[in-house]
Amino acid sequence: MSALYDLAVIGGGIMGSAAACRAAAGGMRTIVIEQQTLGSGASGVNAGTLSLQIKRVKLMPYAIKGHELWEQAGEHVGFHKTGGITLAFNQREAELLHERMALKSEAGAPVELITPARVAKLEPNLSRKVVAASWCGEDGYANASLSGAYYRTLLEAAGVDIRERTPVTAIDRSGGAFELATPAGPIRATRLLLACGAWLKGAGAMIGLDLPVRARVNTVSVTERGPALVGTVIGHATGLLTLKQKPNGSVLIGGGWQGTGSPEQGRGSVDPATLLPNLRLALFAVPGLDRFRVVRSWTGFEANVPDFYPLAGAAPGVDNAFLLGCVRGGYTIGPYIGALMGDLILGREPELPLFDPGRFASTASEA
Amino acid sequence: MDGDLRIGSAWTRKVSFRFDGEMLTASEGETLAAALYAQGRRTLRTSRDDDGPRGAFCFMGVCQECVVSIDGRLTEACRTPVHEGLVVESVR
Amino acid sequence: MSDYDLIVLGAGPAGATAAIKARSLGLRVAVFDEASAAGGQVYRAPSPARTTTQPEADQRKGDALRAKLATSGAVLYANHRVWSLTSGFSVIAIGPDGPLTLEAPNLIVAAGAVERHIPVTGWTLPGVIGLAGATILLKAHGVLPGRRVVVAGSGPLLLLVASKIIAAGGEVAAVVDAAPRAGWLAGAGAMLARPDLMAKGAGWLLTLLKARVPIHSGAAIRRVDGTDGVETVTIGPVDRNWRPVDGTEPTIAADAVCLGFGLLPSTEVTRLLGAEHRYEPELGGWVPAVDAALQTSVPGLFVAGDGAGVRGADTAPLSGELAALGVARRLGHAGDLASQAATIAADWRRSGRFGAAMSGLAMPPPGAAAMIDAGATVCRCEGLSRATLDSAIAAGARTLADLKATTRCGMGPCGGRVCGEAAAMLIAAATGWDRQTIGQPSARPPLRPVPLAAIAAAFDYDELPIPAPAPL
Numbered sequence: 010m011s012a013l014y015d016l017a018v019i020g021g022g023i024m025g026s027a028a029a030c031r032a033a034a035g036g037m038r039t040i041v042i043e044q045q046t047l048g049s050g051a052s053g054v055n056a057g058t059l060s061l062q063i064k065r066v067k068l069m070p071y072a073i074k075g076h077e078l079w080e081q082a083g084e085h086v087g088f089h090k091t092g093g094i095t096l097a098f099n100q101r102e103a104e105l106l107h108e109r110m111a112l113k114s115e116a117g118a119p120v121e122l123i124t125p126a127r128v129a130k131l132e133p134n135l136s137r138k139v140v141a142a143s144w145c146g147e148d149g150y151a152n153a154s155l156s157g158a159y160y161r162t163l164l165e166a167a168g169v170d171i172r173e174r175t176p177v178t179a180i181d182r183s184g185g186a187f188e189l190a191t192p193a194g195p196i197r198a199t200r201l202l203l204a205c206g207a208w209l210k211g212a213g214a215m216i217g218l219d220l221p222v223r224a225r226v227n228t229v230s231v232t233e234r235g236p237a238l239v240g241t242v243i244g245h246a247t248g249l250l251t252l253k254q255k256p257n258g259s260v261l262i263g264g265g266w267q268g269t270g271s272p273e274q275g276r277g278s279v280d281p282a283t284l285l286p287n288l289r290l291a292l293f294a295v296p297g298l299d300r301f302r303v304v305r306s307w308t309g310f311e312a313n314v315p316d317f318y319p320l321a322g323a324a325p326g327v328d329n330a331f332l333l334g335c336v337r338g339g340y341t342i343g344p345y346i347g348a349l350m351g352d353l354i355l356g357r358e359p360e361l362p363l364f365d366p367g368r369f370a371s372t373a374s375e376a
Numbered sequence: 377m378d379g380d381l382r383i384g385s386a387w388t389r390k391v392s393f394r395f396d397g398e399m400l401t402a403s404e405g406e407t408l409a410a411a412l413y414a415q416g417r418r419t420l421r422t423s424r425d426d427d428g429p430r431g432a433f434c435f436m437g438v439c440q441e442c443v444v445s446i447d448g449r450l451t452e453a454c455r456t457p458v459h460e461g462l463v464v465e466s467v468r
Numbered sequence: 469m470s471d472y473d474l475i476v477l478g479a480g481p482a483g484a485t486a487a488i489k490a491r492s493l494g495l496r497v498a499v500f501d502e503a504s505a506a507g508g509q510v511y512r513a514p515s516p517a518r519t520t521t522q523p524e525a526d527q528r529k530g531d532a533l534r535a536k537l538a539t540s541g542a543v544l545y546a547n548h549r550v551w552s553l554t555s556g557f558s559v560i561a562i563g564p565d566g567p568l569t570l571e572a573p574n575l576i577v578a579a580g581a582v583e584r585h586i587p588v589t590g591w592t593l594p595g596v597i598g599l600a601g602a603t604i605l606l607k608a609h610g611v612l613p614g615r616r617v618v619v620a621g622s623g624p625l626l627l628l629v630a631s632k633i634i635a636a637g638g639e640v641a642a643v644v645d646a647a648p649r650a651g652w653l654a655g656a657g658a659m660l661a662r663p664d665l666m667a668k669g670a671g672w673l674l675t676l677l678k679a680r681v682p683i684h685s686g687a688a689i690r691r692v693d694g695t696d697g698v699e700t701v702t703i704g705p706v707d708r709n710w711r712p713v714d715g716t717e718p719t720i721a722a723d724a725v726c727l728g729f730g731l732l733p734s735t736e737v738t739r740l741l742g743a744e745h746r747y748e749p750e751l752g753g754w755v756p757a758v759d760a761a762l763q764t765s766v767p768g769l770f771v772a773g774d775g776a777g778v779r780g781a782d783t784a785p786l787s788g789e790l791a792a793l794g795v796a797r798r799l800g801h802a803g804d805l806a807s808q809a810a811t812i813a814a815d816w817r818r819s820g821r822f823g824a825a826m827s828g829l830a831m832p833p834p835g836a837a838a839m840i841d842a843g844a845t846v847c848r849c850e851g852l853s854r855a856t857l858d859s860a861i862a863a864g865a866r867t868l869a870d871l872k873a874t875t876r877c878g879m880g881p882c883g884g885r886v887c888g889e890a891a892a893m894l895i896a897a898a899t900g901w902d903r904q905t906i907g908q909p910s911a912r913p914p915l916r917p918v919p920l921a922a923i924a925a926a927f928d929y930d931e932l933p934i935p936a937p938a939p940l
Contacts, residue, residue: 046866046867046869046870047864048873049869049870053873063938065938065939065940066940098929099930105937109937109940112940138929154872154873154874154876155873155874157870157873157874158863158864158865158873158874161863161864173866231879232920233440233450233880233881233917234424234880235450246937247934247935247937248937248938249934249935249937257876258424259879265938269554276742278554278555278740278742279552279912279913280554281552281554281558281560281569281913284552284913284923285923285924286932286933286934288920288923288924289924289927289932290932291920292920292921292924293929293932298920298921299448299449299919299920299921299924300445300448300449300450300921301450301919301920302450302881302917302918302919302920303914303917303918303919303920303923304879304880304881304883304914304917305879305883305912305913305914306912306913306914307910307912317938317939337938379615381611381612381613381614381615382610382611382612383606383610383611383612383636383637384637386518386519387517387518387519388516388517388518388519402517403515403517403518404516404517405515405516405517406515406517406609407515407609410515410605410609410611413605413611414609414611418594418595418696418697419594419696419697420594423592423851424851425850425851426592426845426851428592428593429593429594429696429697430592430594430848431594431595431697432594432597432601433596433597433598433601433848433886434582434583434597434598434600434601434886435597435598435600435601435604435605435609436509436582436600436601436604437502437916438582438882438885438886438916439598439848439882439885439886440849440880440881440882440917441848443881449919449921450917450919455502457504457516
């Protein structure tokens with residue numbers, strides 16, 4: 010008979026790990042089960058942007074808390090608070106910027122509009138074609154590549170068991186516990202948290218849920234190291250560009266341009282047809298990039314549900330099972346919402362409300 | 377290292393080019409990496425990690441050790457033919 | 469309507485032969501190569517800077533191949549760097565005239581091989597070059613690697629490079645071969661199948677013996693020293709498993725080192741397109757899984773030459789013909805293609821045994837990781853030592869992706885093509901895992917660094933296809 014855990018978390022990304030750490034700190038015997046390695050999914054391959062300017066208005070309080078947690082993690086995650094500038098290059102984009110930043114400011118983000126002259130002073134290597142811009146001093150970035158290593162340390166310190174390279178192939182209930190089938194043998198736990206990002210739909214199906222989870226295939230590119238061009242995080246009014254230069258001189262370019270493939274197919278691929286405008290937008294914003302070479306582009310799956318708000322709460326109709334994922338801005342918000350989830354599982358009142366997955370309550374059996 | 381490492385055979389006409397301001401010659405059509413290596417200019421750049429000298433290693437466009445700057449663009453010296461008036465700068 | 473029936477990547481002996489064969493079967497064919505002329509590494513066209521020379525055998529073969537390709541009707545896109553591909557297939561390249569994308573329903577990847585490297589302290593000094601690089605310097609450019617050279621590593625390129633240096637008037641201070649002398653004898657059975665190539669090897673050896681070159685078998689470089697370039701090379705003995713053992717460690721004066729440990733199939737394209745791969749040590753490492761026609765698990769995606777498994781340049785043309793026949797059959801061409809293919813396949817298998825035996829001779833046993841000192845730079849692009857990688861492995865890194873994430877190993881411009889093997893050897897040494905378990909590095913575009921300005925080309929900002937903004 011295998012040991013009985015108080016909580017089994019499927020998914021060793023930021024959210025699952027953060028929830029596991031909180032649950033373990035609250036006294037639960039916890040295990041994290043990861044199909045690949047810790048932080049190998051979206052947690053590890055996103056662009057690492059920490060920008061309040063691109064967070065959803067309703068998620069702003071969570072994002073602000075997330076920023077605080079990443080700042081505390083500091084050099085372990087390559088945290089840098091650089092400030093961030095969002096750019097508009099024509100009147101239409103300027104209107105979009107004004108409208109959006111006003112709402113984000115109301116929601117608590119310290120965002121202010123700045124003049125093109127101020128932009129040129131802050132970042133002399135940016136395009137002179139800026140017609141409007143906003144600034145947020147809280148913005149910055151961390152190194153998403155370090156997510157796995159960072160949470161490995163935290164999980165080990167919290168006494169959480171870790172099973173990597175361990176896909177869960179089926180979930181059964183027996184004797185009031187969940188029994189998770191894996192190639193390395195069954196794992197039993199009284200509570201279950203599904204926090205497996207883009208693979209949430211498949212995991213949900215194992216407990217009879219038909220979750221409306223889809224995956225975006227976000228593209229990120231990096232250049233080789235080069236001379237210093239920009240010091241802040243650069244964005245675009247439409248949200249379709251994030252750009253920052255790391256202290257080592259490499260430039261990371263993202264913005265959510267869509268590649269091809271799906272989690273079910275097992276891999277995503279860069280689509281040259283969307284990579285091209287992504288790089289052109291970057292080059293337009295930072296003309297000095299014409300001296301840089303791109304060394305690698307890749308994709309990561311970002312899960313979402315139709316309303317683009319998180320799934321975070323009790324699994325509808327399945328006692329002792331919980332769901333966590335589909336958080337837009339999940340890298341920023343992940344550590345915080347993961348901890349809130351841990352509190353919920355511990356039976357405590359979370360500091361901020363969670364996002365009940367019951368709003369999509371249609372189970373596979375009903376469907 | 378002294379002398380020229382080119383193996384005795386007939387070569388095309390000499391052309392001049394600049395490497396970090398120094399005027400050098402090569403045979404027209406020679407790759408930059410071969411031309412510099414042959415005349416003992418094996419250090420093409422300085423490593424930004426250990427400040428050590430670096431030079432061409434694979435000569436087939438894979439290792440990127442021989443990258444130089446031409447017209448502000450990073451280019452592999454081993455894939456760049458020398459022509460008259462070429463201006464080459466080393467990079468860090 | 470596709471631009472071509474077939475696109476061939478690489479115009480070496482495998483790719484060029486594939487293109488010629490496919491043209492002879494009436495297919496519309498395009499060939500891409502990074503170099504300015506066809507020929508690949510072994511039959512690389514001589515530098516245009518050298519006006520006359522008595523062409524040697526390899527050059528004559530290369531000239532004949534180039535002439536045949538030129539008149540075949542296949543379109544050669546020379547000086548084109550293929551930086552990405554999509555399934556189905558689009559080939560995305562940058563050439564002298566800017567970006568170029570071509571489409572074809574069939575692809576033959578004849579990308580050849582890259583060299584396997586086992587880092588040693590001091591190998592970043594100018595004057596330390598790859599063995600494969602040395603053959604290019606000597607044969608294509610007519611340039612000696614140095615006046616007094618140490619030739620070190622493993623496999624048949626040791627003898628080739630050393631004998632070429634001597635023939636060109638240079639001095640070989642030592643040949644340092646990690647394999648024990650007995651290893652060569654063990655491979656002799658397979659070599660007897662190709663007496664012509666045996667004779668070639670014996671000729672190289674004779675050149676070395678005549679020049680009284682010291683040949684150290686079961687030995688490896690301990691370190692290379694110098695200020696601005698190579699000045700001295702310290703060598704020492706290794707055991708049958710290539711682990712350094714106690715013994716005399718002579719220091720040799722030299723101005724250059726040629727270093728390499730055999731060849732690795734270039735599988736970036738087949739990995740990028742999602743083909744299945746297997747780890748086959750006798751073929752140089754990871755190779756695409758193929759059927760009898762050299763078609764991979766991705767329909768229409770074929771491989772030929774060393775990229776299908778290192779078997780050498782003499783075998784490569786047969787695999788090119790085989791793949792071309794496979795493409796023609798896939799396109800429904802009639803005729804006795806099946807029996808032709810069967811005959812060629814038999815020749816190819818026979819011929820390939822020699823190359824595979826040679827490749828196996830160069831293959832480091834697991835103990836070879838011990839040749840890498842803690843302080844040796846493993847990832848040259850990012851300046852990472854073995855000690856740095858070892859501590860990341862100790863902290864939990866188990867894959868090349870993990871190592872990249874935590875240390876940036878392989879994240880630089882070479883994309884892990886120089887350090888990836890060594891990094892995998894270090895993970896294997898620390899964990900005791902086999903290479904299948906550790907897995908391959910993921911392939912991502914661009915396959916080589918490409919200037920952002922070259923990809924972007926000229927564009928109009930107002931015409932960028934900006935999707936609707938994200939929800940507020």
